[in-house]
Amino acid sequence: MSTGGIGVLAAGWLCPRLMRGIGGGGALLTGMLLTILATVPLTRLSAHTPYPLLCATLAVRGLGTGLTIVPAMTRAFQSVRPPSIPDAAAQLNLVQRIGGAVALAAVTVVLEAAARRSHGLAPAAFAHSFTWLLAAYAVMLLPAAALLPADRHPPRPAA
Numbered sequence: 001m002s003t004g005g006i007g008v009l010a011a012g013w014l015c016p017r018l019m020r021g022i023g024g025g026g027a028l029l030t031g032m033l034l035t036i037l038a039t040v041p042l043t044r045l046s047a048h049t050p051y052p053l054l055c056a057t058l059a060v061r062g063l064g065t066g067l068t069i070v071p072a073m074t075r076a077f078q079s080v081r082p083p084s085i086p087d088a089a090a091q092l093n094l095v096q097r098i099g100g101a102v103a104l105a106a107v108t109v110v111l112e113a114a115a116r117r118s119h120g121l122a123p124a125a126f127a128h129s130f131t132w133l134l135a136a137y138a139v140m141l142l143p144a145a146a147l148l149p150a151d152r153h154p155p156r157p158a159a
Helices: 002-044 051-078 082-117 123-145
Strands: none
Touching: 002 051, 002 123, 051 082, 082 123
């Protein structure tokens, strides 16, 4: 888990620079593509997967995940009129918490079912779960691409 955290820390430094260069939508898509690319090797986990490969993959996934959060939240707040920001912040917080809990529950169910088939938490069970996550990430590319046109329009000025 710590290697994923290193990736998220690196994203905190890289994200503002990337957003200035290619915009929020481009940064978000870059993060999603990094997450997808780093998830592919995890769909092939086995008892023989080298530990350094696993650590590097998790670091790149952390970087990708970190590059998705800031652009999405920045664009969300830029689309809201300043007087509505407190309400929007509460609603985004609620959506994040509920969405995270639902996603965690879904992945847990998938992992538990795979663990039953694998007779325990074997690498194959985790590989199966990562395959489902990879499919979910691929589906999320479409709404993420919707942020690209927002980069062409400057944020609303404060009232």
